[in-house]
Amino acid sequence: MSRTVIVAAVASLVLAGCTGSTEPSQPPTSEDALTTTSPVTEEAAVTSEAAPTTEEPEGTEAAAFPQTETGAEGFVAYYVETLNDVHVGNQDVETLRALSEETCQTCQAFADVAEASPFGGPYMQFISGSPVLVGDEAVVETVLEQESDGSTVDSVFTLTWGDDEWRVSKIQAAGR
Numbered sequence: 001m002s003r004t005v006i007v008a009a010v011a012s013l014v015l016a017g018c019t020g021s022t023e024p025s026q027p028p029t030s031e032d033a034l035t036t037t038s039p040v041t042e043e044a045a046v047t048s049e050a051a052p053t054t055e056e057p058e059g060t061e062a063a064a065f066p067q068t069e070t071g072a073e074g075f076v077a078y079y080v081e082t083l084n085d086v087h088v089g090n091q092d093v094e095t096l097r098a099l100s101e102e103t104c105q106t107c108q109a110f111a112d113v114a115e116a117s118p119f120g121g122p123y124m125q126f127i128s129g130s131p132v133l134v135g136d137e138a139v140v141e142t143v144l145e146q147e148s149d150g151s152t153v154d155s156v157f158t159l160t161w162g163d164d165e166w167r168v169s170k171i172q173a174a175g176r
Helices: 003-016 030-034 069-088 093-097 105-116
Strands: 123-132 135-144 152-162 165-173
Touching: 003 165, 030 135, 069 093, 069 105, 069 123, 069 135, 069 152, 105 123, 123 152
Parallel strands: none
Antiparallel strands: 123 135, 135 152, 152 165
């Protein structure tokens, strides 16, 4: 989940408590704080089971990105997000490895470092991408921001389309 979404959600919760009055409201009495004004109905009863879902949320798996320029750009953002998740401990390194070709040396190095010495926090953020699609390959010129110092890095991700999904086949610094 992006920081923007989290900030927006927190802001809406804070604003939901606003009444428009500049005067502070009186705190509830101890009895009011412990009682409710409406009874809990059977429909509103809390259960311990989550409702079953029939769809996987879009953008959560590599196959969710179509063979389009927009899909290629989205896949690069997903790759960077997955790399961060491995460093944080929210994702298995094999998931990251599955997003790239075995021949991608930079990808393998990213995965090896994340596996051996995870940072405990995000590594970099995807800022923007400019994709060009040619047949079964996409080249995405990318701007990434390093979490350690906020500097930006211009990179080029080369993607290969196969088995109905993108895979990173090469990552290099722009201009190389």
